[in-house]
Amino acid sequence: MNLKLIYVSVLAFGVAGLIVFTYLQSCIEDQRTGSEEKMQLQMINQDFGSYSTEESEKAKENWIAGKYFHKDSKALIESEGYQEPNHFENRTEDSLTTNFSEDPKKVLKQLRGMNFSSNKHYLNKFFNRNNNWKVTNEIQERRKFLLRDICQKYVKKTQIPLVHMVSRIYVEDKYKVLYCEVPKAGCSNWKRILMILGGLANSAANISHNSVHYGGNLNKLDSYNLTEIQKRLKTYTKIIFVRDPMERLVSAFRDKFEHPNIYYHPVFGKAIIKKYRPNADKKALTTGSGVKFKEFIQYLLDPYRPLGMDIHWEQINKLCYPCDIDYNFIGKFETLEKDANYILKLINAPDEVQFPHFKDRHSTDKRTNSEVIRKYLSEIPAAERLQVYGFYYLDYLMFNYTIPYKAFQSDLMHNQPYL
Numbered sequence: 100m101n102l103k104l105i106y107v108s109v110l111a112f113g114v115a116g117l118i119v120f121t122y123l124q125s126c127i128e129d130q131r132t133g134s135e136e137k138m139q140l141q142m143i144n145q146d147f148g149s150y151s152t153e154e155s156e157k158a159k160e161n162w163i164a165g166k167y168f169h170k171d172s173k174a175l176i177e178s179e180g181y182q183e184p185n186h187f188e189n190r191t192e193d194s195l196t197t198n199f200s201e202d203p204k205k206v207l208k209q210l211r212g213m214n215f216s217s218n219k220h221y222l223n224k225f226f227n228r229n230n231n232w233k234v235t236n237e238i239q240e241r242r243k244f245l246l247r248d249i250c251q252k253y254v255k256k257t258q259i260p261l262v263h264m265v266s267r268i269y270v271e272d273k274y275k276v277l278y279c280e281v282p283k284a285g286c287s288n289w290k291r292i293l294m295i296l297g298g299l300a301n302s303a304a305n306i307s308h309n310s311v312h313y314g315g316n317l318n319k320l321d322s323y324n325l326t327e328i329q330k331r332l333k334t335y336t337k338i339i340f341v342r343d344p345m346e347r348l349v350s351a352f353r354d355k356f357e358h359p360n361i362y363y364h365p366v367f368g369k370a371i372i373k374k375y376r377p378n379a380d381k382k383a384l385t386t387g388s389g390v391k392f393k394e395f396i397q398y399l400l401d402p403y404r405p406l407g408m409d410i411h412w413e414q415i416n417k418l419c420y421p422c423d424i425d426y427n428f429i430g431k432f433e434t435l436e437k438d439a440n441y442i443l444k445l446i447n448a449p450d451e452v453q454f455p456h457f458k459d460r461h462s463t464d465k466r467t468n469s470e471v472i473r474k475y476l477s478e479i480p481a482a483e484r485l486q487v488y489g490f491y492y493l494d495y496l497m498f499n500y501t502i503p504y505k506a507f508q509s510d511l512m513h514n515q516p517y518l
């Protein structure tokens with residue numbers, strides 16, 4: 100692949116993504132004006148227009164045909180899908196299987212022609228009790244609305260057993276909370292809070308990392324029988340916390356591979372080095388330590404990866420089944436404390452229970468922010484970067500995270516050695 104082709108692919112991917120996102124937004128907010136739309140079309144035409152060669156057409160086509168999606172997310176979209184609840188019964192046409200036009204103008208029109216739902220029950224009156232939290236309420240409504248739409252458009256039914264779907268959900272019976280664990284998105288502190296609520300501890304600071312994760316203190320929802328599971332799903336406050344997929348991925352890598360770890364090095368590290376590092380030395384092969392981000396990504400994207408996925412880098416939609424389980428609250432790591440304290444109010448937790456703001460492991464490491472992400476991403480080839488975004492595509496859509504195509508462009512232009 101030459102530089103230009105890759106550049107154009109990125110452009111196509113980004114712009115098409117932008118169309119989808121902007122469309123969604125305009126659909127939700129219903130206030131897009133004619134002139135904004137015109138401006139956007141102009142922008143799209145400029146972007147495609149200036150590279151209107153056979154290659155750019157091909158790139159655009161590939162994006163539209165989903166060729167940049169990783170096999171796994173394609174498979175998920177095409178075959179797996181989800182089942183229930185009843186209101187998702189009649190889905191409209193799956194837009195990923197639609198044949199989009201080659202012409203960006205027409206693509207926009209096609210997207211507009213698709214019926215994103217607007218008549219479903221998505222408002223959660225439960226949250227409208229307290230005026231102080233009006234903004235948070237509104238944000239929640241929008242997050243849930245978007246999620247419903249994405250589920251309806253992109254995710255097909257499946258028959259995954261309920262017990263499996265709820266296997267990552269923790270139960271707190273006293274305050275009637277169900278929390279779906281998404282690693283690297285504030286889950287340790289959430290589990291601490293659940294322990295405090297349940298009377299298992301009196302202070303978050305006194306609960307060690309190990310007792311949070313391996314203490315067996317908290318019940319998982321799949322440990323109950325079906326009647327009890329259903330009862331809790333119907334009556335408890337169901338919450339999920341998510342995080343920017345790329346940040347979550349890099350954060351997982353740093354946590355598991357850049358520090359000594361008695362599980363991830365010998366199990367994942369060894370297998371990864373063995374398969375993806377030519378001429379690995381004996382020490383690396385025996386300890387599994389020192390996996391490079393580049394190698395980790397090769398593993399992630401490998402359809403024949405030597406080991407399965409792990410919850411720390413598994414897609415959120417495969418951990419928590421947000422299309423099937425009607426979460427009452429979608430929190431974000433980016434606004435973790437605010438969102439968490441809101442929930443604590445909502446469930447009437449005692450005032451002294453406050454969400455802790457400490458980072459419990461490797462607390463001297465820099466938080467994984469966009470600058471850190473850029474550094475890691477610059478270590479992998481551009482084509483693979485695209486694939487990683489594709490791999491987490493549904494998570495990006497469901498939780499309104501944007502794929503930073505601008506950053507891609509400049510990386511590509513300035514970091515030729517990586518191509």
Ligand SMILES: *[C@@H]1O[C@H](CO)[C@@H](O)[C@H](O)[C@H]1NC(C)=O
Binds near residue numbers: 185186189
């Ligand atoms: C879905 O469509 C079928 C027929 O196509 C109809 O009988 C059913 O009531 C619809 N369900 C909902 C929830 O609209």
Ligand SMILES: *[C@@H]1O[C@H](CO)[C@@H](O)[C@H](O)[C@H]1NC(C)=O
Binds near residue numbers: 196197198
């Ligand atoms: C989309 O295009 C492919 C091949 O170009 C064709 O086989 C398929 O029938 C088309 N699908 C629709 C829904 O038009």
Ligand SMILES: *[C@@H]1O[C@H](CO)[C@@H](O)[C@H](O)[C@H]1NC(C)=O
Binds near residue numbers: 214
């Ligand atoms: C969307 O809904 C409108 C009105 O309900 C209908 O006329 C139109 O055909 C639908 N479009 C698609 C693609 O289903």
Ligand SMILES: *[C@@H]1O[C@H](CO)[C@@H](O)[C@H](O)[C@H]1NC(C)=O
Binds near residue numbers: 124241242
């Ligand atoms: C998605 O995110 C953008 C900014 O990042 C925001 O303006 C928009 O309101 C969000 N949409 C939803 C549905 O949350």
Ligand SMILES: *[C@@H]1O[C@H](CO)[C@@H](O)[C@H](O)[C@H]1NC(C)=O
Binds near residue numbers: 301302305
């Ligand atoms: C936390 O643990 C320390 C030492 O074990 C103890 O001195 C302190 O009282 C504990 N704090 C709470 C709030 O339990």
Ligand SMILES: *[C@@H]1O[C@H](CO)[C@@H](O)[C@H](O)[C@H]1NC(C)=O
Binds near residue numbers: 324
């Ligand atoms: C489910 O568990 C509850 C509580 O342990 C018990 O009372 C009930 O009989 C169980 N139901 C079935 C169908 O096993």
